[in-house]
Amino acid sequence: MPIVRVALDVPLSTLFDYVASEKTQLEIGQRVVVPFGRKQVLGVAMAWAESSDLAAERIKPVTQVLDDVPPLPQELLTLLQFCSDYYHYPLGMTVLSALPTRLRAVEPIAVKQSLDYTLSEAGRALDVATLPKRRVVQQRILQALRQAPLSGAQLRSLSPSAPAALKAMIEAGWIELVDRKSNPLPQAGERTNEKRNLLLGAHTLTVEQQQAVDAVSQQKGYGCFLLHGITGSGKTEIYVHLMHEMLQRGGQVLLLVPEINLTPQLENYFRSRFPDVDLVSLHSGLADGERAQNWLKAQSGEARIVLGTRLSVFTPLPNLGLILVDEEHDPSFKQQDGLRYSARDVAIFRANQRGVAIVLGSATPSLESWYNAQSGRYRLLKLTQRAVQPATLPTVRCMDITKLPLHEGLSEPLLTAIEARLQRKEQSLIFINRRGYAPVLMCTSCGWLSECKHCAGKLVLHQKDRSLRCHHCGAQQRVPHACPTCGDADLKPVGIGTQRLEETLQARFPAARILRVDRDSTRNKGAWNAMRKQIHDGEADILIGTQMLAKGHDFPNLTLVGVISPDGALYSADFRASEKLFAQLTQVGGRAGRADKAGEVIVQTAFPNHPLFQALRAHDYEIWAQTLLAERQMAGFPPFVYQALLSAEGKQQGEVNAFLQQARTAAMELKLPVEVYGVVPAAMPKRANHHRAQLLVQSDKRKALGEFLRAWKPVLDELPASRLRWVLDVDPMEF
Ligand SMILES: Nc1ncnc2c1ncn2[C@@H]1O[C@H](COP(=O)(O)OP(=O)(O)OP(=O)(O)O)[C@@H](O)[C@H]1O
Ligand SMILES: [Zn+2]
Numbered sequence: 001m002p003i004v005r006v007a008l009d010v011p012l013s014t015l016f017d018y019v020a021s022e023k024t025q026l027e028i029g030q031r032v033v034v035p036f037g038r039k040q041v042l043g044v045a046m047a048w049a050e051s052s053d054l055a056a057e058r059i060k061p062v063t064q065v066l067d068d069v070p071p072l073p074q075e076l077l078t079l080l081q082f083c084s085d086y087y088h089y090p091l092g093m094t095v096l097s098a099l100p101t102r103l104r105a106v107e108p109i110a111v112k113q114s115l116d117y118t119l120s121e122a123g124r125a126l127d128v129a130t131l132p133k134r135r136v137v138q139q140r141i142l143q144a145l146r147q148a149p150l151s152g153a154q155l156r157s158l159s160p161s162a163p164a165a166l167k168a169m170i171e172a173g174w175i176e177l178v179d180r181k182s183n184p185l186p187q188a189g190e191r192t193n194e195k196r197n198l199l200l201g202a203h204t205l206t207v208e209q210q211q212a213v214d215a216v217s218q219q220k221g222y223g224c225f226l227l228h229g230i231t232g233s234g235k236t237e238i239y240v241h242l243m244h245e246m247l248q249r250g251g252q253v254l255l256l257v258p259e260i261n262l263t264p265q266l267e268n269y270f271r272s273r274f275p276d277v278d279l280v281s282l283h284s285g286l287a288d289g290e291r292a293q294n295w296l297k298a299q300s301g302e303a304r305i306v307l308g309t310r311l312s313v314f315t316p317l318p319n320l321g322l323i324l325v326d327e328e329h330d331p332s333f334k335q336q337d338g339l340r341y342s343a344r345d346v347a348i349f350r351a352n353q354r355g356v357a358i359v360l361g362s363a364t365p366s367l368e369s370w371y372n373a374q375s376g377r378y379r380l381l382k383l384t385q386r387a388v389q390p391a392t393l394p395t396v397r398c399m400d401i402t403k404l405p406l407h408e409g410l411s412e413p414l415l416t417a418i419e420a421r422l423q424r425k426e427q428s429l430i431f432i433n434r435r436g437y438a439p440v441l442m443c444t445s446c447g448w449l450s451e452c453k454h455c456a457g458k459l460v461l462h463q464k465d466r467s468l469r470c471h472h473c474g475a476q477q478r479v480p481h482a483c484p485t486c487g488d489a490d491l492k493p494v495g496i497g498t499q500r501l502e503e504t505l506q507a508r509f510p511a512a513r514i515l516r517v518d519r520d521s522t523r524n525k526g527a528w529n530a531m532r533k534q535i536h537d538g539e540a541d542i543l544i545g546t547q548m549l550a551k552g553h554d555f556p557n558l559t560l561v562g563v564i565s566p567d568g569a570l571y572s573a574d575f576r577a578s579e580k581l582f583a584q585l586t587q588v589g590g591r592a593g594r595a596d597k598a599g600e601v602i603v604q605t606a607f608p609n610h611p612l613f614q615a616l617r618a619h620d621y622e623i624w625a626q627t628l629l630a631e632r633q634m635a636g637f638p639p640f641v642y643q644a645l646l647s648a649e650g651k652q653q654g655e656v657n658a659f660l661q662q663a664r665t666a667a668m669e670l671k672l673p674v675e676v677y678g679v680v681p682a683a684m685p686k687r688a689n690h691h692r693a694q695l696l697v698q699s700d701k702r703k704a705l706g707e708f709l710r711a712w713k714p715v716l717d718e719l720p721a722s723r724l725r726w727v728l729d730v731d732p733m734e735f
Helices: 074-087 091-097 121-125 136-147 152-156 162-171 207-217 235-248 260-273 288-300 310-314 343-354 367-374 412-424 498-508 527-536 567-571 577-589 611-617 621-635 653-669 702-718
Strands: 003-008 016-019 031-036 039-049 064-066 115-119 175-179 223-229 252-256 279-282 305-308 320-326 357-362 379-383 395-400 427-431 440-443 460-462 467-469 476-478 491-494 514-517 542-545 558-563 600-605 642-650 675-687 690-699 724-730
Touching: 003 031, 003 091, 016 031, 039 091, 074 091, 074 310, 074 343, 115 121, 115 136, 121 136, 136 152, 136 162, 152 162, 162 175, 207 223, 207 235, 207 379, 223 235, 223 367, 235 252, 235 260, 235 320, 235 357, 252 310, 252 343, 260 279, 260 305, 260 527, 279 288, 305 310, 310 343, 320 343, 343 357, 367 379, 367 621, 395 412, 395 611, 412 427, 412 558, 412 600, 440 460, 498 514, 498 542, 514 527, 558 577, 567 577, 577 600, 577 611, 577 621, 600 611, 611 621, 642 653, 642 675, 642 702, 653 675, 653 690, 653 702, 653 724, 690 702, 702 724
Parallel strands: 223 357, 223 379, 252 305, 252 320, 279 305, 320 357, 395 600, 427 542, 427 558, 514 542, 558 600
Antiparallel strands: 003 016, 003 039, 031 039, 031 064, 115 175, 440 491, 460 467, 467 476, 642 690, 642 724, 675 690
């Protein structure tokens, strides 16, 4: 009896053996339903086995083979195996988490029969008379398709041997699959389904853009390119040209983007540029059914451009020819739970596995990528000018808030600048990374602060509904009438959030139309889209926003960006904080003056001479990256070392620490060439009543760290931890 090894969604690092009866026609990569404990669960057939460690009578048979969709290709299974090994995450859970939700259920999915066969250009050009006489069925199919596109069922009704003939003709390139919806029945006399991979509105590329496009398209086999282009330099236009080139060659393109918020907008944009090309998007905002359909279109090769957030890096793409990663520095490419992968890094592995080019684009590359470009592992492509003439980079001014009086957090120069924009009917954006009214409520008489009972954090004042809310655990309560400690009624909001800024600006500029864009104001579905339209249509004068507004948008009438209190990042415990801040400010500053009007950025800071702000004023990413790299090298931080973080949390602090101490002892006993640090509290030491602590391990060799983790992980799995949750995070981004 053949034994098949199946990946299941269980937290064990093994596969599970089942018997595949002779009758079932099972292929590796197919989804199967198998008994597990008392349940029937979904799994993926990963490999055949000669024998099993289980006694023959204990191996259960596969219940059902799902043949609703084609098997996962071996290439994808290999990629998932790599991820499981590299991130030390159970293989079964890795494989299952890569599937769209709908394909993880034990019920087969009903694939909408929306695909039709049609003649390709070569097929239409074919003269039936030149086909050998004995290929009757092929001739019949050809003639039928001359009339109209047909479904598989219709073609099969032509002859019992139609499937074989069809297969041969697809391989010959005469027939292709098209989406029925997008191809309404042809009008008489009209040539149909002519896919020309139309590219609309192509700009004549600048010299720098052309060089970048040439370098990538001339690449033979794997190559990783870092596209460093200042904001508005036309990186997107490069993607478009590269996509077009790949479409002409018949390949599929995968474009990874960091933000689900940006995908609908990008999707429309790319659709408008490639009106006759099948493009699908994959992100968590889609309904399960739609997501599964899009995934299947990618797997069948029908979708030529796949646009998606991080999970789409695991989409099967038979003709994958190019991978693009936009805003490659963005931390949201790293998944923060379950399989903690970096979609950017997996994409690089995938490009290598496939032997194709990958382009990482950013105005502020991550230090990891920058370092790789400096050392020659990646090829650096630079765009140093804004694409649209005469658009230039905005002027950046820093206002020293230790010397200037502030009105509710706003300096006079900033207010004057906003006023000027209002008079000129231009837009301003005020960037502040704090939602709510004020970060904390304080009693002026005893110093009491609104703290969360469950977390090591403060309760944020939300004025609109008079509530105090914890942004970490979601706890919420009404604003007290008096101080809970001393009874004094004089409670004052301290610090500034988006709501307070909105109130202040509205009072100062009563006629201005102010739009606040943060997680609270965009919670309802469609709210953000509506707001974006308002901004584009010029129905807002002042935008107040958190980082949501900072990324990727192109608002031509926006000429002023104000930045309120970014200083926290300068003395944060997170060693990446200042890297992130520079990227954020460059991004948000890059929203100003993208068209014909000059832009201005005003930063309110207590440290105007900090190297970060100097580099920001000079628009000099390179010098800033160099400064940071030197610091990181001195301190022994990434990208000069590779890290893994073991974090644990539980209700009892003692248990959390004991677990981590045992883990640490075990790590030391392995006597491998890695540095094992001490057990320390997490940056957020208590959240939702759970105490949190962590243990960092690092090495200057990726391989040494990997070998250590391979030895350490099984030991961790055996440690008593029934009342704890712990995770191992490789290449951690959050501490
Ligand atoms: N060669 C070109 N000639 C004229 N206009 C161009 C050219 N390339 C791009 N543009 C235009 O320049 C603007 C900025 O380009 P794009 O959005 O591609 O920049 P980007 O580098 O992706 O920007 P960001 O990183 O700030 O989002 C767009 O309006 C685009 O249409
Ligand atoms: Zn809390």
